[in-house]
Amino acid sequence: MTRFLVALFLCFWAFSPLLNCMSAEITCAGTVRMRNRPDVISISDFGGVGDGRTLNTYAFREAIYRIEHLSRKGGTLLYIPPGIWLTGSFNLTSHMTLYLAKDAVIRATQDTSSWPLIAPLPSYGRGRERPGGRYMSFIHGDGIHDVIITGENGTIDGQGDVWWNMWRQGSLQFTRPNLIELMHSRDIIISNVVFRNSPFWNIHPVYCSNVVIRYVTILAPYDSPNTDGIDPDSSLNVCIEDCYIATGDDLVAVKSGWDEYGIAYNRPSYGITIRRLRGSTSFAGIAIGSETSGGIENVLVENVSLSNVGIGIHLKTNIGRGGIIRNITVTDIYMDNARKGIRIAGDVGDHPDNKFNPNALPIVDGVVLKNIWGSNVQQAGSMQGLKNSPFTRICLSNINFGGVSSGIPWKCGDITGAALRVSPSPCPELTSTHGTGFCSVSS
Incomplete structure (x- = not known):
């Protein structure tokens, strides 16, 4: 039979x-x-x-x-x-x-x-x-x-x-x-x-x-x-595409190893495409990290719809991680009912042991976040680099969290970059339009 x-x-x-x-x-x-x-x-x-x-x-x-x-x-x-x-x-x-x-x-x-x-x-x-x-x-x-x-x-x-x-x-x-x-x-x-x-x-x-x-x-x-x-x-x-995810932690998290072990193994995540994703979680919709010690480069995230999330887009690393996070593009994102729209942080995640090198500082460079809309977003975002390794070329372009109800302002430090057409108004570190060839608004 x-x-x-x-x-x-x-x-x-x-x-x-x-x-x-x-x-x-x-x-x-x-x-x-x-x-x-x-x-x-x-x-x-x-x-x-x-x-x-x-x-x-x-x-x-x-x-x-x-x-x-x-x-x-x-x-x-x-x-x-x-x-x-x-x-x-x-x-x-x-x-x-x-x-x-x-x-x-x-x-x-x-x-x-x-x-x-x-x-x-x-x-x-x-x-x-x-x-x-x-x-x-x-x-x-x-x-x-x-x-x-x-x-x-x-x-x-x-x-x-x-x-x-x-x-x-x-x-x-x-x-x-x-x-x-x-x-x-x-x-x-x-x-x-x-x-x-x-x-x-x-x-x-x-x-x-x-x-x-x-x-x-x-x-x-x-x-x-x-x-x-x-x-x-x-x-x-x-390539991750056309998926629905509802879980108890990050929907998609790109990683590349943990502190001294990831640095020694030295294998990056490279060429990652995430598109046409829908989902909900109390954590992050799209995350980079926090394990980033081998490096993460050339990531494209596009056409993502999130509801009932903790953080919409979260780049997270830590002292001791090392690694380069570079050429990250996130575009055409919609989120509804989020605690925070965007977070880029250098103080997230634990360590495998006490053998990590505190001088192994991550490098974050070339992050473009554009065409992002949100409703019922409690805080537009925060971006906090590291004093001895500022995050560079951070671009916010055509972002509207105009429905932020609590009025919590952007919180930023140790970053450089540009912001164009961002509501509510971004932190002053990103308001300059000088030298912003890497940062543009879609027509």
Whole structure:
């Protein structure tokens, strides 16, 4: 029966206009091709049972072992039929598509004692929350390429509440697992999937290149701790577009390592595109940092709509971070009901240990924020550089938070740049129009 269903699925794959369009090339922050896989298998072929009770860890690992060791030309698609497929964590392999049918749910077990431990990221030096190692992500990949996670808006459910409670109670021994983490990997597409209730960060590409994340929905309760939506980290050519995210922390946070460990590892995030994003959070809509020690350059954020956010746009770093934040462009942003519209700060984030170098000062240069509108914004913004490393070439252009109700003025210090057509009036450090070739107003 399973073989028959898979055969029907192959016919659907061949003739569906929607799926055929997936073979088109996506050109956003690099070129990644959505592939039709000639070989299709189902998790049911490996004894998987989608009843929400049966533990399917062995079935997932066996299916992926088969993909890896009996490799088919053009790769293999692992089909997840409708049902609730309870499983422990598992690793992906190269040349595979993980395809979730409509009403398919891959659900993480809440037996935390069975969760594998892995080494800390070298650019962090320890777990992000606790010293030592960390729990492996629910769906993991290391050193893989040509990998697709997609489907018909099926769900990957981390069942994170057990982990959130451990964090709140202070009983965590190691850093919580991400929902998906891909390391040292390239040519990745994640699309048309719902991610729900991650134990920690949701999607974490780290040391990766050519990653496209599009048409995904990411959901977690407003008060769930550290459930960042998408965190590209020390990665090259990452495109995030057409997504909806509502979580308990930053919706998208670009990172590149933590203090002396990130400085030593020296791997920047470069060529990051974020566009057509919607969402809400009590933290930041779009964040750069606070882990920026490897450097973050050439980031474009455009056409983002935010509601009920703590901070709309947040660039954050700290003494001891080092790293260069440069050539950041944020344009065409709308936010409604925000505590603060824009924040650029050099005093945010903790340290992994006391070995950080207080003379490792971050450099922030060339930040353009333009065409930004807000309603019900309590404070337009604050921009505070560092006394021994002022933030330079900060451009505010065509920004209107005219509905600021509390009258809290901009707060600025140790910055230079320009401001054109900004309401309410910006801080005096940015009011000069002298030498503002880098800063202009769109016609």
